[in-house]
Amino acid sequence: MGEFELIERLFRPLAEDTWREGVQLGPGDDCAIQRVPEGHDLVFSVDTLVEGIHFPTAYDPARLGWRALAVAVSDLAAMGADPVCYTLAMTLPEADESWARGLVSGLAEASRSFGVALAGGDITRGPLTLTLQVHGTVPRDQAIRRSGARPGDLVAVSGPLGGAAAALPWLDQVHPPASAAPSLICYHRPRPRCDLGHGLRGLASAAIDISDGLVADLGHILKASGVGARLELDRIPLAPAPEGTDTRAMRAHALYGGDDYELCVTLSPSALTGLSKDIAGTLTVIGTITAVTEYRLLHPDGSEEAVRGAGGYDHFGAGQGSL
Amino acid sequence: MGEFELIERLFRPLAEDTWREGVQLGPGDDCAIQRVPEGHDLVFSVDTLVEGIHFPTAYDPARLGWRALAVAVSDLAAMGADPVCYTLAMTLPEADESWARGLVSGLAEASRSFGVALAGGDITRGPLTLTLQVHGTVPRDQAIRRSGARPGDLVAVSGPLGGAAAALPWLDQVHPPASAAPSLICYHRPRPRCDLGHGLRGLASAAIDISDGLVADLGHILKASGVGARLELDRIPLAPAPEGTDTRAMRAHALYGGDDYELCVTLSPSALTGLSKDIAGTLTVIGTITAVTEYRLLHPDGSEEAVRGAGGYDHFGAGQGSL
Known part of the structure; x- marks a missing residue:
């Protein structure tokens, strides 16, 4: 043999x-x-x-x-x-x-x-x-595509973000600090949100899983749908921070870090109120879809930041792409 | 970008x-x-x-x-x-x-x-x-599997074999001899036999494409079907030989060389006579399926050779497998 x-x-x-x-x-x-x-x-x-x-x-x-x-x-x-x-x-x-x-x-x-x-x-x-x-x-015809987001829709995520990216410094360590344990679980044991995706059929207007960071992935929805968005950064749920990582750093992990595998979805306000309690409970609204094709981040201090290009973050510099 | x-x-x-x-x-x-x-x-x-x-x-x-x-x-x-x-x-x-x-x-x-x-x-x-x-x-239920060969079935192939293997010495040469051209076409431009496969639905009892050489690939059918076979080597159609390659070497290419992408099929004698002229014309009968799970090659000189194991040639030594 x-x-x-x-x-x-x-x-x-x-x-x-x-x-x-x-x-x-x-x-x-x-x-x-x-x-x-x-x-x-x-x-x-x-x-x-x-x-x-x-x-x-x-x-x-x-x-x-x-x-x-x-x-x-x-x-x-x-x-x-x-x-x-x-x-x-x-x-x-x-x-x-x-x-x-x-x-x-x-x-x-x-x-x-x-x-x-x-x-x-x-x-x-x-x-x-x-x-x-x-x-x-x-x-048939019930798959949730990236291209269905419409002005007035809400933007929501299915759980705390930034955990996997916060784990990166500890991946090679034999004895990481106890405070890094939740982040390491995010990295090693992602859980695809199949039940949620199933429950959002016919209700969400668009969806994507967050693999490249919230900003990049929502950017894909905006580009495919031909719309813009305003994200309120202080509404983004953040994963527990390891010792020495502050909220500002965790927010950066959530926005740009990737590997979270939560869903980012858009849906109309009436679709949101029509969700079952179970499903509604897993979603956190973090922004709105706009007709103006601008992609803006509202910082907790009241300042606004424009994301470069409606397509968002350019992740191809990392040496990968998808067809 | x-x-x-x-x-x-x-x-x-x-x-x-x-x-x-x-x-x-x-x-x-x-x-x-x-x-x-x-x-x-x-x-x-x-x-x-x-x-x-x-x-x-x-x-x-x-x-x-x-x-x-x-x-x-x-x-x-x-x-x-x-x-x-x-x-x-x-x-x-x-x-x-x-x-x-x-x-x-x-x-x-x-x-x-x-x-x-x-x-x-x-x-x-x-x-x-x-x-x-x-x-x-x-x-539904019309896919041709490897497991359907039955004793008494005929073994047939869809075209000349050995061409791609005969091309190997010339692949790196800028000016290969003209006599190697047919072999090089076999290697560079294989043509999947989709029309033939389509036409054999409901008629062939088993089929496989010849990627690892006739002996190995027919061996997969024998193993999956729990049967044996007798192959008459002088009936195997051989691709045109490049200069310096004799019939014996071409036959070895056909048996063990691979990369031909012709089909090897089994079918009952009555299924063969029921084939349309077009399809029958592309098939060459080269042997029979036996109830005895022996895999025997009949050489043109009348001698017989037993293929090791009913599963045929062990191609895993080459460092690959398929699930």
Whole structure:
């Protein structure tokens, strides 16, 4: 048995243990087969994670497994889609069995938690990268797109922001301070907001998951919708700050830091009042959508700041883009 | 505008120029959306191509674009599925505009030829790898799987084999001999057999595309179906040989070389006689499926060779596997 065949076998339980209705044929043939329920559409997204860029070098493989799948499923949540399955294409520098077992354990925990089964994949020798494509379904024409925000809509987020970015200084530390624990959980264990996305179908006018920081991601909605926004910075819920990080720094993490995987949504005031108590309780209104295509941040001291360009923050300088 | 944003823009026409019915939403949102026609299933496959392993270092980008998409779509052909769209996740060492334009031109030509649109993707800085996931559709329960071969079925292939492997010595040469031209076309311009796969729905009992060599790939069918086979080597159609390559070497290329992307199918004798003239004309019968789970090659000199293990050739030693 070849060394990579052994690795491959370790991944097979991800298909078998988390079998999911709709997956007619999983790994092992030329293709996998998925049955999309009648009256529904397929919703899918692909992301590549490169070691040293999207996760730290020598990152714990079980954490990587959870994080990789959570980040991918978060894109489904942002469309209001229900997760079904995923494919995993990996390049690995070596057939390291113990490392692979760690990755499988993290993927397995996340698979069960989010209700997705492994449907297919590919393992090749190469520098460590993971490419996950997630598949979900949504009733026809009910996917929440980025392009639906309208003047007068409210801007809301689904939870405290900035935690993952605040964790960055402690990621490599063996003994981080206790006060960094909540931030580290934000980074290592993001939770895609699938239930919320599901509940916002037909109610939210636009949605996006916050992966690049609130300013950049809301910027994508503004650009796609052809509108502007005013954000009230003192209304943005902030994650607990580690010792030595003040509110101003936490706010900067929330605005520009990324990796939060909360949802940023727009919805009309009447849609907000029509939400169930459960869903309304998870949303915090932080601003409004304007017809004027200006993107303005209102600081707590009363000053205003214009975000450069209606598209917001340019995240491509970081060496990545998405099609 | 960031350097990778420029690269990203070069790829956008792949979505716009080859718009495909069924793709409700292409690149630019958190997810893409595909509508699978009623009564049909989604069929999908993911493959990663790493520079220096799956294609030569410094390979012409336009050839890479064609080859990458052709190889991916070939998996759909093997299931009898009709191609619809694909995603492309790339890691690129640098934002090289001229290289990217070449890749886009090759992808565009292949997209139009195979009828697939770019539905989404991801571009990241890293060592050169391409991960393509192709999506097709097939009427419910009509996908051709590897597991349906039955004793008494015939084994057939869709065209001459060995050409791509015969090209390997010439890939890096600026002036290869004229006699190597047919082999080089096999390597650079594989053509997925989508029409044939489509025509074999409900008729072939099993199918696979020949990517790892006939012996390995038929071995996958035998293993999945729990059967054996006898191959008559002198019946295997061989691609034109370059100067200095004899029939014996070409036969070895056909058996073990790979990269041919013809189909290997099994079907009952009555199914074969029921085929339309067009389809029957593209198939060459080269052996039979046996109840005894032995995998035997009958050499032209009358000698017999047993292939090690019913699963055939172990291709995992090459440092890759598929889930």
